[in-house]
Amino acid sequence: MPADGSxxxxxxTTSVQSSTSPRWNPDGKSVAFLSARPAPGxxxxxxxxxxxWILPLSGGEPxxxxxxxxxxxxxxxxxxxxxxxxxxxxxxxxxxxxPSDVRHYKHANYKFNDTGWFDDKRSHxxxxxxxxxxxRQITSGDDWNDTDPQWSPDGSRIAFVxxxxxxxxxxxxxxxxxxxxxxxxxxTKISRSEEPDGSPRWSPDGKTIAFLNAPERRAHxxxxxxxxxxxxGPRLAVEGLDLIPTALRWADGGRALYFETGxxxxxxxxxxxxxxxxxxxxxxxxxxxxxxxIHDKTGRLAYAVNDPMHLDDLYVADVRGxxxxxxxxxxxxxxxxxxxxxxxxxxxxxxxxxxxDGFLMKPIGWQAGKKYPMVLSVHGxxxxxxxxxxxxxxxxxAARGWAVFFTxxxxxxxxxxxxxxxxxxxxxxxAYVDIMNGVDAVLAKSPWIDIERLGVTGGSYGGFMTxxxxxxxxxxxAAVTLRSISNFISDDGTRDVAYGHSEDFGxxxxxxxxxYWDTSPLKYVKNVKTPTLVMHSDMDFRVxxxxxxxWFRALQHFGVPxxxxxxxxxxxxxxxxxEPVHLVESLKWQVYWFDRYLxxxxxxxxxxxxxxxxxxx
Numbered sequence: 376m377p378a379d380g381s382x383x384x385x386x387x388t389t390s391v392q393s394s395t396s397p398r399w400n401p402d403g404k405s406v407a408f409l410s411a412r413p414a415p416g417x418x419x420x421x422x423x424x425x426x427x428w429i430l431p432l433s434g435g436e437p438x439x440x441x442x443x444x445x446x447x448x449x450x451x452x453x454x455x456x457x458x459x460x461x462x463x464x465x466x467x468x469x470x471x472x473x474p475s476d477v478r479h480y481k482h483a484n485y486k487f488n489d490t491g492w493f494d495d496k497r498s499h500x501x502x503x504x505x506x507x508x509x510x511r512q513i514t515s516g517d518d519w520n521d522t523d524p525q526w527s528p529d530g531s532r533i534a535f536v537x538x539x540x541x542x543x544x545x546x547x548x549x550x551x552x553x554x555x556x557x558x559x560x561x562x563t564k565i566s567r568s569e570e571p572d573g574s575p576r577w578s579p580d581g582k583t584i585a586f587l588n589a590p591e592r593r594a595h596x597x598x599x600x601x602x603x604x605x606x607x608g609p610r611l612a613v614e615g616l617d618l619i620p621t622a623l624r625w626a627d628g629g630r631a632l633y634f635e636t637g638x639x640x641x642x643x644x645x646x647x648x649x650x651x652x653x654x655x656x657x658x659x660x661x662x663x664x665x666x667x668x669i670h671d672k673t674g675r676l677a678y679a680v681n682d683p684m685h686l687d688d689l690y691v692a693d694v695r696g697x698x699x700x701x702x703x704x705x706x707x708x709x710x711x712x713x714x715x716x717x718x719x720x721x722x723x724x725x726x727x728x729x730x731x732d733g734f735l736m737k738p739i740g741w742q743a744g745k746k747y748p749m750v751l752s753v754h755g756x757x758x759x760x761x762x763x764x765x766x767x768x769x770x771x772x773a774a775r776g777w778a779v780f781f782t783x784x785x786x787x788x789x790x791x792x793x794x795x796x797x798x799x800x801x802x803x804x805x806a807y808v809d810i811m812n813g814v815d816a817v818l819a820k821s822p823w824i825d826i827e828r829l830g831v832t833g834g835s836y837g838g839f840m841t842x843x844x845x846x847x848x849x850x851x852x853a854a855v856t857l858r859s860i861s862n863f864i865s866d867d868g869t870r871d872v873a874y875g876h877s878e879d880f881g882x883x884x885x886x887x888x889x890x891y892w893d894t895s896p897l898k899y900v901k902n903v904k905t906p907t908l909v910m911h912s913d914m915d916f917r918v919x920x921x922x923x924x925x926w927f928r929a930l931q932h933f934g935v936p937x938x939x940x941x942x943x944x945x946x947x948x949x950x951x952x953x954e955p956v957h958l959v960e961s962l963k964w965q966v967y968w969f970d971r972y973l974x975x976x977x978x979x980x981x982x983x984x985x986x987x988x989x990x991x992x
Contacts, residue, residue: 378675378691380702387430388437392423396449401456405431407440409447414439427459427503441503443510444469445496449523450503454530458557459503462524466496466517482544487871488917488947493544500524500535502557513559519543523573526557527581527603533557534565534575534584534603546873552586554603563605570594574621577603579629579671585612587620593799593878595619595792598632598647613647613654617791620645626669626694633657633669637789640720640732640762644678644696657696661720661763669694677702681765683718683736685710714739716773718763723816725784725809726801729794733782733813734761735821736773748828748973749778751814751851753844755835757786757798757806768950771962777969778824780817784809786836799878802836803843803894810840811848827852828973831905832965834858834950835918842896842926845905853972854907855965858918858947861900861926863891871916900929906936908968910961912945912953936972938981940964 376384388394392412399406408430411423424446430437441447443463450461478485478492486492498520503510514521514535521537538550539562552565552575565584566572573596574587584603587596598620601609612632620634632647638656642663647654658664658678666687667678674694679687686706692699716736725731738747750772754761761781769779783790784806786798798806818824830853833841838859845854860866867874867884874883880890892898907930911923923939930937942961945953950961963982971979980988 376689376702378673378677378702380691380700384703387432394428395425398450398452400429401452401454404433405429407450407452407459408437409450410437411446427461429505440505440508441510442508443501443503448498451524451526453526453557454528457505458530459505460524460526460533460557461501461503462498462522463501463512464496464498465512465515466494468495483546483873484544484871486916488915491914491916491946498522500533500555502533511559513555513557523575525575525577527554527577528579529581531557532581532603534577536573536575548592552584552601554584554605565601565603565605565609566599567608572599574623576623576625576632578625583629585623585625585632587623593796595795598623598634600649612649612652614652616647616654618645619788622665622667624667624669626671628671633667635665635667637760637762639789640734640760640783641789642764644676646695658692658699659696661718663762663764682763683765683769684715686765714774715770716779721780721813721817721820723813725812726805729785729797729809731782731784731809731813732762732790733780733817734763735817736769736779738776738778739774740776741823743823745823746825746828747776747778747823748830748969749780749817749824750830750832750969750973751810752779752781753810753831753833753837753840754781754783754787755833755837756788757784757802757836758788758795759836760787760789762789768962768965771966772969775966775970777830777973778821780814782810782813784813800881802839802879807840807843807847810844814850826850830854830969830973832857835947836860838918839896843899845907846896846899846902849904851905853969854905855910855968856907856923856926857910857950857961858912858915859909859922859926860896860918861922861929862895862897864888864895865925866918866922867891869919869921897925897929900926901933903930903933903935906968906972908964909937909939910942910949910964911939912942912947912949914945915947915949917947938968 390412394408394410396409397406409425410428411425413423426439427441427450428437428439445464447461450459500514500521501510501512518541519538521535524533524535532554534554536550538547540549549569550571552572554563568588572588576585583600589596598612599609600612618636622635624633626633643658644664644667645654646657662682664678676692680690681687689702719735721733721735772779829851831841831851832855834857838856841856877883880887884891909923909927911920927939942957960982967979967981970976
């Protein structure tokens with residue numbers, strides 16, 4: 376659509392296969408994208424893989440450019456519009472297939488939640504000639520992945536990220552910034568830290584690379600600048616930044632860097648002035664700003680905005696964040712027929728007198744003088760953030776007549792590094808106090824909430840905290856725990872990132888065995904009285920399915936009303952990604968449980984009951 380909003384959005388692709396990752400040709404005359412649609416000449420019966428396609432905006436059909444055996448995951452145009460750099464996977468099995476179907480590994484890391492079990496293929500850089508489709512692989516190696524390729528402004532070099540120590544699959548963390556000639560050849564190392572470096576971005580003159588690095592594990596990332604020729608250590612670009620920068624972009628002719636970050640329950644765009652080495656906030660408001668793009672020549676920003684009552688729409692503003700204009704109203708017709716709940720910030724004092732933010736949604740149709748149940752939700756992470764964002768499940772709760780309270784206890788992002796790291800050795804201590812102080816604060820502020828009908832839920836860390844809460848208090852009458860940790864002893868060593876809780880508990884499970892067990896809700900399960908629904912995914916490699924099974928079977932062992940639901944084919948990201956039918960059913964299971972135990976509806980019917988038994992559910 377036009378950036379001035381003069382016309383409605385125009386549909387560019389109509390294939391039944393998805394089209395993703397649109398990228399403008401530098402001359403603005405065509406758009407490239409990824410799609411797994413078939414092309415003339417493909418072998419019959421072959422399953423197409425994601426490849427790069429180009430669509431001329433003057434008219435005509437899209438043309439497939441890449442034909443890489445394992446498809447393309449990421450790509451970008453060269454500055455002159457004649458080539459693409461892209462990521463594709465390659466490995467020994469491309470040339471010789473194993474006669475066995477067993478999985479065989481020699482490294483500690485052999486699975487990942489989002490991608491499943493590793494094969495022998497690794498992600499590497501390829502350069503594709505647009506005119507001919509000819510492709511050349513310019514990086515290789517069986518013991519590392521190369522990611523995030525970025526062209527230099529003159530198109531002669533490419534920066535990328537890689538752990539070249541050979542230990543990436545042995546709990547390695549030493550990802551570095553590298554530069555390679557676009558034709559291939561030797562590498563130049565730009566970064567020097569032993570902690571992960573990422574997000575390399577070239578300055579407009581090609582002399583400097585900005586990137587992100589946290590100086591120590593679990594510290595907040597900082598913005599660094601290094602010469603693109605290498606040989607000189609990086610220097611800090613911004614002083615006094617106590618937030619987590621993401622989506623790094625150069626602008627203002629190389630005088631500034633723009634980035635996005637979460638801040639106190641909101642997300643906004645910031646500008647870092649490289650002369651003063653200070654950052655300033657450009658966008659404001661109780662909302663989430665993301666996906667920002669910058670056009671230096673016209674001095675405009677484009678970005679997406681959502682809030683608790685609106686899904687994302689596109690906005691434009693000038694590079695200082697002024698003169699904002701909304702371009703799209705994509706769900707206007709839908710929202711005319713919906714009642715949605717607003718969010719109110721409820722600040723309170725947590726453990727140690729720390730300032731903590733909570734957020735309250737009243738139930739739809741709220742009336743003074745009536746009592747309503749409330750559902751407490753704890754976010755995952757613990758390095759996550761709730762706030763003024765679109766959270767569809769909370770709207771579903773509110774629509775069922777329940778208040779929703781969600782909070783950012785210590786460990787949450789958006790409140791500075793001290794607050795973020797304040798959860799270390801306090802997963803079950805002061806973080807629990809923060810959350811329960813929030814419950815007390817919102818109950819004191821809202822006498823219309825029925826203290827006899829409180830529910831609690833959360834996923835991942837929020838699931839852990841749900842389990843911890845109901846094993847340490849009987850205040851809650853219903854619990855739904857999703858992809859939850861129940862036993863740190865068995866969780867470490869079976870999940871995808873192996874032993875990852877050293878900073879949380881003062882050492883690994885072999886050094887602090889008793890601490891891990893003392894922090895496991897399973898140790899206290901005999902105290903649970905709250906009816907609990909356990910939900911877990913079959914392919915959850917972040918919090919393995921045995922965590923949900925142990926919790927459910929222990930609840931059954933001690934006679935707690937409980938049920939467990941397994942979601943096939945899904946991973947740890949269920950409720951955010953996954954098969955749409957499962958996203959909907961996940962909500963239905965949550966509603967079923969809270970209806971039964973908060974509303975006292977003994978006739979509540981589970982979602983898997985035959986249709987004739989569903990009734991109004």
